[in-house]
Amino acid sequence: MPLPAEGAEPGTHWIFVDQKGAIWGSENWAHNIWTLDANMKDFKRVHWNVQEPVNSPMGGNYALDDEGNIWRCREGEVARMSGADGHKMEAVKTKKFASTYGSAMSWDHRYFGGGAWPRDGLVVVDSKTAEVFEPECSANCGPARGEFDPDGNYWAGGRGGMLVKFDTGKKRIFEYRLPIPYASLYSANVDKNGEVWAGAMHAGRYLRFNPKLEQWTEYVLPEPYGIDRETWIDNSTDPVTVWYVDHEGWIVRIQPLE
Numbered sequence: 001m002p003l004p005a006e007g008a009e010p011g012t013h014w015i016f017v018d019q020k021g022a023i024w025g026s027e028n029w030a031h032n033i034w035t036l037d038a039n040m041k042d043f044k045r046v047h048w049n050v051q052e053p054v055n056s057p058m059g060g061n062y063a064l065d066d067e068g069n070i071w072r073c074r075e076g077e078v079a080r081m082s083g084a085d086g087h088k089m090e091a092v093k094t095k096k097f098a099s100t101y102g103s104a105m106s107w108d109h110r111y112f113g114g115g116a117w118p119r120d121g122l123v124v125v126d127s128k129t130a131e132v133f134e135p136e137c138s139a140n141c142g143p144a145r146g147e148f149d150p151d152g153n154y155w156a157g158g159r160g161g162m163l164v165k166f167d168t169g170k171k172r173i174f175e176y177r178l179p180i181p182y183a184s185l186y187s188a189n190v191d192k193n194g195e196v197w198a199g200a201m202h203a204g205r206y207l208r209f210n211p212k213l214e215q216w217t218e219y220v221l222p223e224p225y226g227i228d229r230e231t232w233i234d235n236s237t238d239p240v241t242v243w244y245v246d247h248e249g250w251i252v253r254i255q256p257l258e
Contacts, residue, residue: 002043004030005054013060018068024083028060033070033086048086051075061145063103063112071112073100078112078125078132096134097123102145102187106152111168113154115143122173124154124166135173137164145187149194149211157185157198157228163209179216180205186228189242192235197242197254199228206244206254223250 003010008030015025021038027045031054034045050058063071068083076098079091100114100123112125121136122143137143143164146156154166161184163176178185183203190196196209204224208217227247234241242254 001034002045004032004045005047008054013057014062016062016064018064019066024064024070026058026060026062028057029055031058033062033083035083046084046086048081059099061101061103061114063105063114065105066109071105072103073097073112073114073123075099078123080127092125092130092132094123094132094134096136097121102143102156104145104147104154106148106154106168107150108152111148111152111154113146113148113156113166115146115156115158115164117142117144117159120160122154122156122164122166124168126168133166133171135166137162137173137175141175142184144185147188147190149190149196150192151194155188155190155196157188159184159186161185163188163196163198165211176209176214178207179218180207187231189231189233191233191240191242193240197231197233199226199231199244199246201225201227206242206252208256217256219254219256221252223248225250 012025013028023036025034031048032045036043059074070081077091077093080089097116101117102114104113114123124133140160141162142159143156152168156164158164161178165174180203183200185198188198198207200207204221206219225248228244231244239256
């Protein structure tokens, strides 16, 4: 990758592949958004004008909609930004939580969601009605990163040992305590069947949650960490295949038996 402007630290924080195969990334310290087309030839970089000085984080976790626009929750608002030039297209104000640690779009691109860690709550926006939901969860549950399930419900991994769900139909929050004492979550990912996958930090296990049965499955990992910074679920296999990158330098593949 070409280096950013002189004096700015390089490095990509958020990375995403869109439906056309183009790759998107955020340069958190240089304050850029870059794209690389599916043929791996056309590299473009857009500089965002943010209030933070260069080499200070601008908030590097974003979500991408089906029109190539970037969504984020920062500075007390959920904003839709142009992926072409970075200008703000629209925004809705939040009341409780000024920002989210994670950002996600629902499968139909109707909802934006994010965990408000280090605060205890979620931010979910219905782009169709412009409604903003900011449900609080129990003390120290700390929802961080997450994803939507096929039914449009948002799930987030809680730093305080909770898996947290916002049901967009019932408009309320649900909490599920982990089966392992003192473990916590960094993120949560959802497969095509609606099951939730997450690494159990400090426990050496990877967790699978069946929402219909409210049942946990534990997978013992070949190393004792389980700090799940990023997961990709291959929904083309049956059963699904789970890949995740561990913070301690491992790439792990999980192939469930059923």
